[in-house]
Amino acid sequence: MEPKEIIEWNNKKREELTEHNQKIYEEMLIYIRAGSNKSEQQTEEVLLELLEHLLDAQKEGKSAEEIFGSDFKAYCDDIIKEIPGEKKKKKLGFGIYIALKYLAIISGVTGVLGFALSNFFEIGSGEFTFTPLSGTLIIALYLALLFLFIKIALKWIQMTSFSKKKKWIEFVQLWLFCSLYFGLFYLIPKLIPSIGPKISVPVIGLGVLGVVIYIITIPIGRKYGYTN
Template identity: 50%
Template sequence: MLNEENLAYYEDMLIYIRLNANKSEQQTEEVLFELLEHLLHSQTEGKTAKDVFGDDLKSYCDEVIEEIPGELTNNTVKYLSFIVIQFLAIISLCHGIIGFAIHYFFDLGESSMTFQLGSGIVVIVGYLILLYLFIKTILRWIKGTSFKKKKTKTWVEFLQVWIISMVFIGLFILFPIAVPSFGKTINLPIITFAGVGIVLYIISFILNKKYRITN
């Protein structure tokens, strides 16, 4: 067991090193395991993480990360497709079910939705870019919180994440409004979106089972 001081150091290193999505997961986990084992040994000699890995833990971790090989591109592609399909599935499903429910139970909105094909495609691509930026921003934020000498107050951290999330939710709402209408006009019953969502979800589920993406 690591003592309190070393545990705090090691957790920072663990998070910081793990947050590099484009690196080989196996190599990452193996080196983290080695660092832990080394630290456990050194701890019995009364050493701290700083005695073992140097005073500047962040730049030590940067050195380690730089030497971890990149993940096989094939796996990265599978993982990205999985994320994209599942994201679109959830958006489509929510859109379909909520739209249908509002119309059916409260008699608000339309039972069908009219949109332009061109604008629709732009909106979907824009959503994917927004999702990418959102994930990047959050990961960068987490990285920024590692190796702080003084712990930031929880409510400050909460506020920071809250603001980031609000900005992105705002962008998600504003973007479709800002995109001009162009392309062929299409009219679909709103429940169709729920159907498309379910189909996409099943596809992502099968992909996950087949390629063991999330385990």
């Protein structure tokens, strides 16, 4: 069975858990999924097994603590440790897919917004000026920032799992973290000096490019099961 079919089934089946067990199981699920870099197939299979075990045990009046012990985090770490890694090819493909989609959105939004602003509000020149060398460097830094952000976000999800910390503290942390991200996003192009000849294109071209890349990623995502 494909991971996405297992996930759909898991989503449905999870509703049969008691409130107490569901709360614990869902935290375990998030924690184990965030322990990324692992085979998605094996991850989803074992998550479904744990769910079905819990459902069976629940019928006999047992609680999650009796099945997984009192230290859920330690139990999940034992599980994550034994899940095999994802195949290199699939990992690389997924990385490229995310990168393309991200660039498509940035370029699409910049293009459409720039076009609208200059045409309807006469803000901006309606042209997008860049230097190929600096442009490439900025894209590379954007991608590095994105992957760093994803890595840290996953780690953060794991660190805040099973914790009894107040929700508002987590919210402030997340807010600061996102602000830092957008701050860097804004600063990178300002800090990179323009090197070499400049090229100007109509800003709508950027929008079209974004849309085209986005459309290209859709069948790739379907084929490799990155999207539902």
